[in-house]
Structure formats: structure tokens, C-alpha cells
Amino acid sequence: MSDMFPLIVEGALTRRRGKVLVGPVDLRLEAGGVTIVIGPNGAGKTSLLRMLHGIARLNAGRIEWACGQERAREKQAFVFQTPVMLRRSVRDNLAYPLRLGGVTRREARAQADAMAEKVGLGDALGRPATVLSGGERQKLALGRALIRSPQVLFLDEPCASLDGRAMREVEEILKTAVQDGVRLIMSTHNMGQARRLASEVLFLLGGKIHERGSTVEFFDAPKTAQARAFLNGDIVE
Amino acid sequence: MSDLWDGLSQAWILLWTLDADLVEITARSLQVTLTALAIASAIALPLGAFLAVRRFRMRRLTIAVLNALMGLPPVVVGLVVYVLLSRAGPFGVLGLLFTPTAMIIAQVIIIVPLIASIAHQALRELWSDYHDLLISLNTSHVQRMSALLWDGRRALLTASLAGFGRAIGEVGAIMIVGGNIDHHTRVLTTAIALETGKGDFALALALGFILIGLAIAVNLAIHWLTRTEQEGRW
Numbered sequence: 001m002s003d004m005f006p007l008i009v010e011g012a013l014t015r016r017r018g019k020v021l022v023g024p025v026d027l028r029l030e031a032g033g034v035t036i037v038i039g040p041n042g043a044g045k046t047s048l049l050r051m052l053h054g055i056a057r058l059n060a061g062r063i064e065w066a067c068g069q070e071r072a073r074e075k076q077a078f079v080f081q082t083p084v085m086l087r088r089s090v091r092d093n094l095a096y097p098l099r100l101g102g103v104t105r106r107e108a109r110a111q112a113d114a115m116a117e118k119v120g121l122g123d124a125l126g127r128p129a130t131v132l133s134g135g136e137r138q139k140l141a142l143g144r145a146l147i148r149s150p151q152v153l154f155l156d157e158p159c160a161s162l163d164g165r166a167m168r169e170v171e172e173i174l175k176t177a178v179q180d181g182v183r184l185i186m187s188t189h190n191m192g193q194a195r196r197l198a199s200e201v202l203f204l205l206g207g208k209i210h211e212r213g214s215t216v217e218f219f220d221a222p223k224t225a226q227a228r229a230f231l232n233g234d235i236v237e
Numbered sequence: 238m239s240d241l242w243d244g245l246s247q248a249w250i251l252l253w254t255l256d257a258d259l260v261e262i263t264a265r266s267l268q269v270t271l272t273a274l275a276i277a278s279a280i281a282l283p284l285g286a287f288l289a290v291r292r293f294r295m296r297r298l299t300i301a302v303l304n305a306l307m308g309l310p311p312v313v314v315g316l317v318v319y320v321l322l323s324r325a326g327p328f329g330v331l332g333l334l335f336t337p338t339a340m341i342i343a344q345v346i347i348i349v350p351l352i353a354s355i356a357h358q359a360l361r362e363l364w365s366d367y368h369d370l371l372i373s374l375n376t377s378h379v380q381r382m383s384a385l386l387w388d389g390r391r392a393l394l395t396a397s398l399a400g401f402g403r404a405i406g407e408v409g410a411i412m413i414v415g416g417n418i419d420h421h422t423r424v425l426t427t428a429i430a431l432e433t434g435k436g437d438f439a440l441a442l443a444l445g446f447i448l449i450g451l452a453i454a455v456n457l458a459i460h461w462l463t464r465t466e467q468e469g470r471w
Contacts, residue, residue: 053373055369055372057372073375074375077373078369078373080369080370084366084367084369084370086367086370086384086388087363087388088388096374097374098382100374100380180358225403
């Protein structure tokens with residue numbers, strides 16, 4: 001059972017060059033499940049994830065993990081919309097987070113090989129990461145994020161620009177991670193994916209959480225007109 | 238034109254016969270330049286990474302000054318090092334003036350800004366790619382710099398080779414601090430200057446061709462050793 005939760009967010013706000021990207025946000029997240037963040041372009045989905053993860057500066061409010069900030073950073077990982085590939089082999093990309101943590105080169109490589117098999121990159125271990133296809137890159141990014149056994153995994157539209165097959169493979173990896181006890185907090189534009197994966201939905205609009213509910217509640221009976229319009233495919237601002 | 242042909246044929250004869258003086262000054266050129274390159278790279282590459290990763294007050298000014306110092310006049314460097322190492326200077330007691338060590342010091346001062354600037358340009362772009370990931374992984378500044386230096390090693394090789402090119406062809410500073418003393422501080426460039434002054438253009442050209450050949454050979458050797466082209470896909 002994760003000791004990171006509850007995550008308590010009070011009045012959290014982040015801005016850039018004077019413009020508020022997201023916030024103020026009040027939120028309480030409990031352990032377990034998959035929280036999907038949806039909303040129109042520019043709603044602040046990416047900024048919310050970055051703020052919760054701690055890579056966007058918090059300009060106001062507070063974000064409190066139950067285990068404390070320092071320990072929380074060690075127990076979470078982030079998968080970016082455009083995967084960042086280190087200019088190394090697939091194996092060395094996977095081993096890198098372990099090496100940072102002081103794991104020996106030999107042990108890190110053994111764990112990297114096992115993770116590569118798990119995410120379907122067992123045949124690509126020696127290949128440079130920069131020559132992988134989009135789907136393979138995203139799987140590598142997922143493997144690299146999962147290799148330190150995080151308790152929380154943030155994903156920023158991990159399946160954007162992936163074809164159906166690659167998306168299915170990524171979703172399988174995510175479902176396995178959830179079964180292993182990883183808490184997912186993920187943004188997506190894909191409503192089908194949100195329905196398949198989410199246990200609860202945060203609907204963002206104008207940098208604020210406009211509506212929150214369980215997957216069934218949100219998709220079957222959205223409370224606000226904007227959420228209904230968004231689900232109907234209307235333009236929402 | 239005949240001087241050029243004479244120079245080429247004399248260069249060939251010097252190489253073919255492994256002329257003792259030629260071997261000596263070539264070896265000294267390589268020793269001085271490669272030592273200076275190793276020291277300068279050890280200073281400049283981490284400096285380039287530091288400037289790419291860290292944000293601090295006066296950072297922009299530091300980068301601007303470093304870029305400006307790429308055009309540092311070697312003669313001025315030679316003069317400053319001469320003053321520092323001369324008997325009346327603060328480091329005169331070390332007795333380094335007119336030694337290969339003084340030549341190395343001058344070359345290091347000349348090529349550090351060049352290597353650091355090129356390294357900084359290359360690593361700045363790599364840092365913009367890696368920034369989010371390395372921050373997310375909660376890396377220390379040293380770990381970030383290490384990642385950039387390792388993954389950017391091929392671009393950094395170019396930076397170091399640029400430094401090598403500048404150092405091996407340098408004459409003004411090492412003439413002043415080395416003194417072009419036969420069997421002691423004479424290197425290819427100072428020997429070329431000397432032979433040109435004596436009017437022996439053929440020998441000067443021969444040495445010049447050997448210098449160019451040496452620079453190309455070292456570049457090729459480093460590329461081959463680091464397998465730049467085979468793994469150029471990085």
C-alpha cells in the first residue's frame with residue numbers, strides 16, 4: 001500500500017511570464033486507481049501534471065504528499081508526450097535511472113533487460129534509442145519510468161500520435177502497472193482511452209478543475225454544460 | 238611554383254629518411270599540443286556543460302566573454318605568460334620560461350575559450366532536449382553535467398579537435414614563451430618561421446606540409462578511435 005497518499009493540493013497555482021497556466025487548484029487524491037485529466041487544448045492539463053510532479057514552479061498554494069516532498073520525488077516518474085530519448089542504446093536508456101540510484105552497472109543492465117522484455121523491446125536492446133519508431137519510443141519511455149518501481153506515474157498524453165496497435169500495447173503496459181499497484185495520473189485527448197483506463201476523471205477548463213467525478217458519472221451524466229459540450233465534441237473555451 | 242615542388246620533394250625525403258631533427262621537432266610539437274589539449278579539454282568541457290546546465294547571475298556575461306576570448310590574440314597571450322613566468326614575474330621562481338611547459342601553458346590559455354564555447358553551444362541544445370527528463374529524474378547538477386558530457390561526446394570531440402587545430406598551428410605565443418631553442422623548445426611552427434626567415438623556403442614548405450599532414454593524421458586517428466562515423470547515427 002502506498003504511503004504517498006493522500007495527496008493534498010490547496011490553492012496551487014503555476015504561472016509563466018505572468019500568465020497563469022493552471023490554478024488555483026484544490027484537490028485531494030487517494031491511493032489506487034487511475035485519474036484521467038481531460039479538457040480542451042490550452043486547458044492546463046500538461047501544466048497540472050507538471051505542477052503535481054514538481055517540475056513546474058509552484059507560484060502559490062501548496063502540494064503535500066503524505067510521505068513528504070523529498071521522498072515523494074523519489075517515488076514518482078513522468079512520461080512526456082514527446083518521449084525524451086537519451087542518445088544511448090535502449091538498454092542504457094532503461095538502465096539510466098537505476099545507475100542514478102547507485103545500482104551497479106551489471107545489476108542495472110540485468111534489470112534493464114528484464115524491463116525491455118516486459119515492454120516488448122527485448123529485441124531492440126542494443127539499438128540506439130533515437131532510431132526507434134514512435135510507438136517503440138513511448139514504450140521505452142514507459143519502461144524507463146517504471147524501472148524504479150514508482151508508486152505514482154504521471155503520463156502526459158502518452159498515446160498522442162500513436163497508431164492503434166502501439167496504443168493497445170501501451171495501454172496493456174499501463175494496465176499491468178496498475179495491477180502492480182502503480183497510481184496513474186494521466187492526461188489524454190482520447191475519450192475512448194479515458195473510458196477504458198480511468199477510475200475517475202478531472203475535467204479542466206481555463207486552468208481550473210471544472211468538474212470531477214467517477215468515470216461512469218462523468219461520461220454518462222456530466223454535471224456541467226461545458227463538460228456536456230466537450231463530450232459532444234463541441235468547441236469549448 | 239618550383240619552391241612548392243621543392244618543398245614537397247624535400248618533405249618526402251625528410252619523411253623517407255626519418256630525419257632525426259624532423260622526428261624530434263615533430264614529436265615535441267605533438268607532445269606540447271596534445272598535453273595542452275588534454276589539460277584544456279579537462280577544463281573547457283565541464284565548463285561548457287556547467288554553463289549549459291546552471292543558471293546564475295552574470296551567466297550571460299560569462300558566455301559573452303568566453304565567446305569573445307575565442308579570438309584571443311596569441312601574441313598577447315604569449316606576452317602575458319612571458320611576463321608572468323619571467324624572473325621578475327610572480328611565477329619566475331618556477332623557472333618555466335623557455336621550456337615546453339611554458340608553451341603548454343600558453344596553448345591552454347589560447348584554446349580553453351575556443352573549446353568551452355563550442356562545447357557550450359553543443360551542450361545547450363542537448364540540454365534543451367534532456368531538461369525535462371533529467372529534472373523529472375531528480376538528478377543532481379553533477380549528474381546532469383555528466384549525462385550531457387557523455388551523450389554529447391561526439392560533438393565535444395569536434396570542439397576538442399578545433400582546439401587541437403588552433404594549438405598545433407600556433408606560433409606567436411610559443412615563440413615568445415618557448416624561445417624556439419634548438420633541441421629544447423623548437424616545434425614545427427617555430428621551425429617554419431625560422432627557416433622562412435633564413436630564406437630556406439623549400440625546407441619551410443616541407444615542414445609546413447608535414448604539419449598539415451600531422452594535423453590531418455591526428456584528426457583521422459581520433460575519429461577512428463572513437464568510431465565517430467560508424468556510430469554517427471547518434
